[in-house]
Amino acid sequence: MIRSTTIVCVRRDGRTAIAGDGQVSLGETILKSSASKVRRLHKGQVAAGFAGSTSDAFALFARFETKLEEYKGNLYRAAIELAKDWRLDKALRQLQALMIVADKDSALMISGTGDVLESDDGVLAIGSGGPYALAAARVLLKHTTLSARDVAEEALRTAASICVYTNDTITIEEI
Numbered sequence: 001m002i003r004s005t006t007i008v009c010v011r012r013d014g015r016t017a018i019a020g021d022g023q024v025s026l027g028e029t030i031l032k033s034s035a036s037k038v039r040r041l042h043k044g045q046v047a048a049g050f051a052g053s054t055s056d057a058f059a060l061f062a063r064f065e066t067k068l069e070e071y072k073g074n075l076y077r078a079a080i081e082l083a084k085d086w087r088l089d090k091a092l093r094q095l096q097a098l099m100i101v102a103d104k105d106s107a108l109m110i111s112g113t114g115d116v117l118e119s120d121d122g123v124l125a126i127g128s129g130g131p132y133a134l135a136a137a138r139v140l141l142k143h144t145t146l147s148a149r150d151v152a153e154e155a156l157r158t159a160a161s162i163c164v165y166t167n168d169t170i171t172i173e174e175i
Contacts, residue, residue, distance in 0.1 A: 005037055006129030006159045006166040007049035009100045009107045010137050011122035012148040015174060016102045018047045019152035021129070021160060022169030024054065030167075038171045042068040045103055046075060047173035051127030052097025060086070060097055064110075075103045079116045087114040098126040104175050129159030129166035149174050 007020045020037035023030060038049040041061065046068060050057035063085065067078035079101060086092045092112070099110045109117045109124045117124075123141065125134035136158035140151045153170055160168040 004053075004165055005051045005127040006133050006156060006163060007037060007051050007098075007100050007126050008130070008133040008137055008152050008155045008159070009049070009102055009124040010141070010148045010152040010155070011102070011107055012141060012151065014104075015148040016047065016104070016107055017147075017149040017152040017172055017174040018049045018100060018102055018107075019149075019156045019170055019172040020049045021156060021166045022171065023165065023167040025165050033167055034169050036171045038173050040173055041065050041101075042073055045073060045175070046101060047103075047175050048099060048101045049126075049173075050097050050099050051130070053095070056095040056097040057099070059092075060095060060099055063092075064099070064101065073103070075101060075106055075108065076116075079108045079110050083110050083112075083114050083116045086110070086112045100124050100126060102175060125155070125159075127166070129156075129163030132159040132162045132166075 009018045022034045024032040071077040123137045133155040137155035160166045
């Protein structure tokens with residue numbers, strides 16, 4: 001289990017929001033509270049968030065950006081090719097991270113075990129607070145009319161109130 005952050009992605013009414021907290025922990029110590037773990041890629045058309053080792057995530061962001069360029073912004077193809085490389089390449093196989101990536105049409109979770117997953121309900125969450133954010137987002141989608149952005153933010157605030165590896169310094173990218 002990655003105990004380092006929380007990233008949540010919510011799709012609603014044609015909008016997609018990815019939110020991430022800002023806490024960087026080393027073991028039981030908080031090193032930083034305002035890191036940005038969510039960013040835009042591919043000319044601002046793709047949002048991505050990561051949970052795991054920072055250096056590993058930056059390596060994956062760079063690789064994924066290259067795949068997006070190679071496959072002309074095709075999110076599915078780029079994700080599948082990254083997952084293949086991640087699983088088969090000896091150096092990449094050692095990376096300890098998970099990613100959520102989204103464009104205007106879809107959102108995917110990518111892992112180093114070769115998984116490329118799309119949710120049935122438009123919600124994805126990773127990291128130590130992921131299960132809390134996932135549950136909160138699902139309830140908010142079911143019982144409110146909040147926007148994707150607002151649901152993602154509130155879900156992350158819920159996770160931050162429960163998970164010691166997650167804080168409420170939130171970065172959100174919306175597509």
